[in-house]
Amino acid sequence: SSGINAEYGDRGRDERRDDRREERRDDRRSDRRDDRRDDRREERRESRGDSRERSRERRESKEANKVQKIKDEFFEMLRNGNVKIKPDSPWNKKKKYFFEEDRYHAVGSSALREQYS
Numbered sequence: 001s002s003g004i005n006a007e008y009g010d011r012g013r014d015e016r017r018d019d020r021r022e023e024r025r026d027d028r029r030s031d032r033r034d035d036r037r038d039d040r041r042e043e044r045r046e047s048r049g050d051s052r053e054r055s056r057e058r059r060e061s062k063e064a065n066k067v068q069k070i071k072d073e074f075f076e077m078l079r080n081g082n083v084k085i086k087p088d089s090p091w092n093k094k095k096k097y098f099f100e101e102d103r104y105h106a107v108g109s110s111a112l113r114e115q116y117s
Contacts, residue, residue, distance in 0.1 A: 070106045074116055077103040 077098060085094050091114045098104040107113045 070103075071116060073103045074107050074113070077101055078116075 078094075081094075081097060085097060095104070095113065104113065107116065
């Protein structure tokens with residue numbers, strides 16, 4: 001009791017009550033400020049996530065386009081290739097004629113080359 005009287009002096013109970021109200025009000029304001037700051041941080045975090053997702057989709061799209069281009073060039077090589085081979089010839093005979101072509105090696109897997117032919 002002496003501590004309270006020393007702090008407030010001659011001020012009465014009503015003044016102490018008003019001070020406590022003001023402190024609680026300040027605490028609520030501070031809490032709202034903290035909440036808004038946290039919300040902004042979360043929005044920025046989500047925005048970065050969306051940006052990363054779009055970047056990933058663009059990379060995947062570019063990669064898919066690159067693969068399709070390689071595949072198209074490989075088919076073009078087969079169509080315009082050596083007239084000595086027939087479409088129904090076995091792959092092991094066809095590949096001998098195309099081994100020197102860059103388009104042949106652009107398809108990284110021999111299994112894919114055979115599948116495409």
